[in-house]
Amino acid sequence: MTKPLQRVYAVLLRHLYILRGSISRLIEIIYWPSVQMILWGFISRFFAMSSPGGGPSTMGMTAFGTLLGAVLLWDMLFRTQLGVTLSYLEEVWARNLGHLFVSPLRPWEWWLAMMLFSILRALTGMLPAALLAIPFYGFSIFSLGLPMLFFFLNIMFMGWWLGFLIMAMLLKAGQGAETLAWALTFFLAPFCAVYYPVSALPAWLQPVAHALPASHVFEGLRALVKQHEFLTNEMWYAFGLNIIYMIISMTILQIAFNSARKAGTLLQSGE
């Protein structure tokens, strides 16, 4: 293993030890996506069955599939962002930043480790939820095939850059801004067109939605479930936007990191 990879592995190992040593954390990671899935699954099935004739309508069942897919993808976005942000906060809570930043660990290695850990964390939460949906509702997100992989990739990308942006804010503002870790992604939810199409938004808000990669993913998901059509242009839009936002967020994070080195807050962060 090369030296940089070994350092990335060291950071991953550190977070895996925390996870392994805390059953409550592991349960929490699995619990919330599964509860979300069960709750939204029953709600959407109720609406799907509420056709005038009392039975399931085609439109209702399509909406049901779209909603369940959206619940899973949205949670994936939140969990990925949380995976990055919590990896940072774990170091702050442990007052360990001082040791990390005087080791040969480069910032990019640390960030890569966070991204990898966030995948692991998100998948640990999402897989049981996705598997639960099969016996509960007869809905398998895996049946959507390869396009789903593109949706997931885009959603993870967005989770990463959101996580890095929040991390930059935490570096700048300190632990007082900790609630951002849980709040910021939800602030964007209304504009991401998770549960309704972009066209449902007022005209003046639609450009905001179009500027967010997630809205293109959710539009793509709806088209896939309703029309069995994979809208490649929506995916390219999402990828393009994600790359732009990733560059911006990494630049902001680097600036915040340099600023923390100037202010001396790296060694002082802690509870």
Place this chain on the structure above:
Amino acid sequence: MTAAITVKNLTKRYKQVLAVDDISFTVKKGSITALLGGNGAGKTTTIAMLLGALMPTSGSIHILGHDMLGNRYPALQKMNFSSPYVDLPWKLTVRQNLRVYGKLYNVPNLEKHIEKMAKELDMIEFIDRPVGKLSAGQKTRVSLGKALINTPQVLLLDEPTASLDPDTADRIRGYLDNYRQHHGTTFLLASHNMKEVERLCDTVLMMKRGKIVDEGTPKELIKRYGRKDLEEVFLDIARGTSAEAAA
């Protein structure tokens, strides 16, 4: 003997506060140098700048020939740091912590190295216990273990024997002295324990209000100030009571 650490005109200013004021010094390879001074003298700020965790306002730092302001990583690979004020992750066991840091420093034969260090630093009985459940003295030993994990050529220690009982503290001092003789490691330590400094250090840098106000061997300083030990010299400098004695 060549210099392991060369600091020139180092200054750190936080808005209105001048924390370190244009200091210059060298630390010889294989020596133990103490950075002494009262609270707020600028010792921790200086150490943080040497480690690259804090950017100086101006000046230069070279460690083992590497420019710490240009590319600090080659030097960081060969140095380490311990402080009772910077924790290791509490939820991880001692062994897990040492494993993580060993991998960060790419230490070869890591498991054997951890076992050896655990024996030397008397950590065997608590090596599989979470760091958060250790006593203050045990934590200090673990922090020292982490600092020695990569067999550093330069080691910066902030109060290395803080919270240790006199017996353990004495053994740690002996261990550090042997370690230096065996590995040729350069030590720069900040301490408030004058007996420790007298016993261990070749050179003392006295800091006050961000400046280096005096330097020399412990014996030289004691003689220069006409005092019986370093503690009295420290008090003289801290209180400014004997400036003329040293002049």
